[in-house]
Amino acid sequence: MIDALVKKLKGELVQTHASWVILTEDFAYKIKKPVNFGFLDYSTLEKRRENCLREVELNRRLCPWVYVGVLEVVKVNSEYFLEGEGEVVEYAVKMRRIPEERLMKNLLDKLTEEDLRRLAKHLFDFHQRAERKDEFGRLELMKFNTDENFMQTQKYVGITIEEQDYNFIKSATEEFYKKYAPLFEKRMKEGRIRDGHGDIRLEHVAFLEEGICIFDCIEFNERFRCGDVLNDMCFLSMELEFNGREDLAKVYEEEYKRLSQDPEFDLFLPFFKCYRAYVRGKVESFMLDDPNLSEEEKQKHKERASKLFKLSRKYAESLV
Structure with missing residues (x-):
C-alpha cells in the first residue's frame, strides 16, 4: 500500500518508528503504522483514525496554517487512493510541506x-x-x-x-x-x-x-x-x-x-x-x-x- 501511494503521489518516503510520511513538493501525508509501544497505541484502524483526528485538532492550536485535515486511504480492487469511494484501509494526516530552510x-x-x-x-x-x-x-x-x-x-x-x-x-x-x-x-x-x-x-x-x-x-x-x-x-x-x-x-x-x-x-x-x-x-x-x-x-x-x-x-x- 505505502509503495503504491508513494508512486501515485510521485513522492518521497520517510519513516519514523511510528509513521510513514510521504513527501511531495507541496504536501506531506502521514500514515500511522499499526504498532503498540505501550505509551503509544496505533494497533487498530479505529485507533489510528482517532489519533489522526486528534493530531490535526491539537496541532492547529499552535500551527493553524499547516494542518489541512485527515484523508481516508481507500482500496478499489487492487489499487489505493487518497479519498474517494472504496474500502477504507487507512487514514492519512495531510499537511502543507514546510520548507527546510524555514525550520x-x-x-x-x-x-x-x-x-x-x-x-x-x-x-x-x-x-x-x-x-x-x-x-x-x-x-x-x-x-x-x-x-x-x-x-x-x-x-x-x-x-x-x-x-x-x-x-x-x-x-x-x-x-x-x-x-x-x-x-x-x-x-x-x-x-x-x-x-x-x-x-x-x-x-x-x-x-x-x-x-x-x-x-x-x-x-x-x-x-x-x-x-x-x-x-x-x-x-x-x-x-x-x-x-x-x-x-x-x-x-x-x-x-x-x-x-x-x-x-x-x-x-x-x-x-x-x-x-x-x-x-x-x-x-x-x-x-x-x-x-x-x-x-x-x-x-x-x-x-x-x-x-x-x-x-x-x-x-x-x-x-x-
Missing part, C-alpha cells in the same frame, strides 16, 4: 533576539488559553516520569551515561522533590498545568510568512503532553543550549519569565531542563538497540546521548 534547526545562525521574543510570546499566549489539566501537575506523576527514566536507562550506565552522573542526577531529582513538594501543589492551584505541546524541539518550530508555527505535538499520550508550562517551554531552551546558542536560550527564557510573572521560574527551570535533557539522552540511547542501524549510525547516537546526559548533569548541579 528553526536550520536558522540558528540567522535568528535575532526579536525572533526569540516573538516565539516566547507565541508560546506564552498559547499556554494562557490552553485547557487546564491540574491532575498532571501532581508531584507523584512527575516522579513517575523521572523514575521511569532512571529505570529505563540503567542498562546504559557505563555506555552512554557515567555511573557517577546517573547517581548524581537521580539524587538531585529526589532531593528536589523532598525540598519543594508543596510548590507542585501551589503551581496546580495557580493554573500553571496545561494541555501543552510536549515536544517543542528545534525541528518542530518553523518561521513561516504567516507567523511562527510550532507543530508535531504529542497527540498519542496525555502524560507526555500535559504538564507544567515551564516543562513545556524549556525543552526548546535545552535544545538551544545543547546546540551552542545559550544567548538565544537566555533571551527566550527572559521574555517568557517577564510575560508569565512566575515567582518560581528560576527555581523550576533548571529542574525541568535537567528532565528534558535526560529524556533526550534516553531516547538517543534507545537507538543503540535498533537492529536496522549501522555501527557508524549507532556511534553518532551514542555520542549524542553522552553529551545530553552531561548537560542533564550540569542542570542537576544547579539544583543542589
Whole structure:
C-alpha cells in the first residue's frame, strides 16, 4: 500500500518508528503504522483514525496554517487512493510541506533576539488559553516520569551515561522533590498545568510568512503532553543550549519569565531542563538497540546521548 501511494503521489518516503510520511513538493501525508509501544497505541484502524483526528485538532492550536485535515486511504480492487469511494484501509494526516530552510534547526545562525521574543510570546499566549489539566501537575506523576527514566536507562550506565552522573542526577531529582513538594501543589492551584505541546524541539518550530508555527505535538499520550508550562517551554531552551546558542536560550527564557510573572521560574527551570535533557539522552540511547542501524549510525547516537546526559548533569548541579 505505502509503495503504491508513494508512486501515485510521485513522492518521497520517510519513516519514523511510528509513521510513514510521504513527501511531495507541496504536501506531506502521514500514515500511522499499526504498532503498540505501550505509551503509544496505533494497533487498530479505529485507533489510528482517532489519533489522526486528534493530531490535526491539537496541532492547529499552535500551527493553524499547516494542518489541512485527515484523508481516508481507500482500496478499489487492487489499487489505493487518497479519498474517494472504496474500502477504507487507512487514514492519512495531510499537511502543507514546510520548507527546510524555514525550520528553526536550520536558522540558528540567522535568528535575532526579536525572533526569540516573538516565539516566547507565541508560546506564552498559547499556554494562557490552553485547557487546564491540574491532575498532571501532581508531584507523584512527575516522579513517575523521572523514575521511569532512571529505570529505563540503567542498562546504559557505563555506555552512554557515567555511573557517577546517573547517581548524581537521580539524587538531585529526589532531593528536589523532598525540598519543594508543596510548590507542585501551589503551581496546580495557580493554573500553571496545561494541555501543552510536549515536544517543542528545534525541528518542530518553523518561521513561516504567516507567523511562527510550532507543530508535531504529542497527540498519542496525555502524560507526555500535559504538564507544567515551564516543562513545556524549556525543552526548546535545552535544545538551544545543547546546540551552542545559550544567548538565544537566555533571551527566550527572559521574555517568557517577564510575560508569565512566575515567582518560581528560576527555581523550576533548571529542574525541568535537567528532565528534558535526560529524556533526550534516553531516547538517543534507545537507538543503540535498533537492529536496522549501522555501527557508524549507532556511534553518532551514542555520542549524542553522552553529551545530553552531561548537560542533564550540569542542570542537576544547579539544583543542589
